[in-house]
Amino acid sequence: MTIKTSIPESELLSAGHLACQGCGATLAMRYALKGLGKETVLVTPACCWTILAGPAPRLSVGVPLLHCPFATAAATASGLKAGLVAKGDEKTQVVVWAGDGGTFDIGLQALSGAADRNEDILYVCYDNEAYMNTGIQRSGGTPQKAWTMTTQGKGGSERPKKDLDSILEAHHIPYIATVTPGYPEDMVRKFKKARGIKGFRFIRVLSPCPPGWKHDSSDTVDLSKLAVQTGSFALYEIEDGAFRLSMKTPKRKAVGEYLKRQGRFRHLTEKDIVEMQEVVDAAWKRYESRS
């Protein structure tokens, strides 16, 4: 039996990339490029993808890629777009491909500037919830209580994950979406849609990371799905300020099912898990009140 999907068969990611086994950020790139297609230029600051793209002169993606310094992705992409337009090319899609450190933290100022100017670019953050490329240090994207190399104390990361999507929403941009590779059809659809919108667009991809989250490399897709099914990660779109959940999950699985399969949450007590369930429930009250 052949299952017909809406996912294009064309591949712009080559098999020879340098990712770890089970890398969520690689699945993310694969589906993003299926949605975006050619006539795309990637701009990538320091992140795992600096390595995954391949050493010079190799390149693991089928579109041009400009490496840029850590804090500069959104500004570099703004200039690249302006340069293309100045040269008469209005149609090439300029896409930032950045990790959570380069987005939530060091790149936030440039990101805010570009969003504020409503630059005609798509900014993608593949969010693996810590500085994975430098060896798992806490970022603004790290969830509360998660273990990282810089939150090794008993309780893990003290602060809640930064609500970056709300920060972007406050910039009045035309499109914000969340995706994760466990739901490839949703992902491809949103990238295709984003490509057709003019102005500043932001997509955040939850990307499981086997070495950083301490899970088996075969669990990546399951965890990506469980993040959604437990409500720990909500799939939504915000179009011109209108919020819409992409998938209603009225009977959410218990958050513990997601947490217990990740070594970074191994130290959690039952009380911790109850607290984290409460945080997820409160977030969903807000989502549902907006839908």
Place this chain on the structure above:
Amino acid sequence: MRKVLMGNHAAAVGVKLARTDVVSAYPITPQTQIIEMLNDLGESGQFTGRFIKVESEHSAMAACLGSATVGARSFTATSSQGLAYMHEMLHWVSGARLPIVMVDVNRAMGAPWILWTDQTDSLSQRDTGWMQFYCSSNQEILDSVLMAYRVAEQVLIPAMVVYDGFTLSHTYEPVDVPDQKLVDEFLPKLENAYALRPDTAEAFSALPSPKEYYRLKARLDHDMTRALGVFEEAGKRFEEIFGRRYRLIEPYRCEDADTILVVSGAPASTAQAAVDDLRKQGCRAGLLKMRAFRPFPAEALRDFVRPGTRLAVVDRNYSQGHHGIFCEEIKSALFPLKSRPEVYGFIAGLGGGDITPELLKEIWKEADEGRADASTANWMEDAR
């Protein structure tokens, strides 16, 4: 057409005449009028380049990285703290071999807060792989923007056009604004064979091996040195078209001089008056104006000096605990000579203090009479 322009407006007119594709900039005193004027020229349709009003200088240079990578002629302007904030990006774009042109309007570095001129901001960027050209008049500012693009695009190295905050940036002078057709002749459309093409899947600035990195840096150094000749060629071509000649170093009344003032930027204009005064008093004074700092015109300098002629280097900048920066560079350039002239270094006018003809004459006499200390920086405060 002859117009009365302040230095900053001369720079903006140069950027417009260069048919710059993308300007990306952030306000900082005393540079801001450049980008204000470009914005005005854009709104009135006289300047057709794209203007990105970024949120910081770091992003200003990052946007130039993006635009220059696709082969667009790119420009930004800054001063002082803004230039320092860009530092990381300066290394990056020279490593990426992008012919970006930037104006740095010299302003001293804080702390404490200071608005007025000195060259420590630009000279602190010595090792970033940028060319640096220093201007002494508003005419030279406009012309240097055009020269900088031509040289930068031939050697694929970014170039900084540098001039004194307020002294030149806010001072009006008559400037000959060249005809657009002549500028187009001097500065053809940028065709960068190494630009990113959207239909070609190539990576830019991906990780090389140490061996490849070493070779890239050796090539950059080679091309930076080659730029000395390219600058001279551009100067000749500029003269053919516009009738004005720019050289890497420019001697004034040096033929029989005993002691020569070595000066860069606006004080080089003042120094001409000081030399004329000294000559009237019967002193054998000369002036050497330094236009290029990177590439450093070491060979031209070695050819120029005579063992018996003293040099009095005036630095409106410093490297703390050592010397003025031009002085260091000059001493280093002259070291290979078997018999070297005496070189005296003077620090003057930091933070915008006036460098008057009187102060320059005093400096000249300190050197000429051998009173200054050749082994250290001589700090010269104008008592007036």
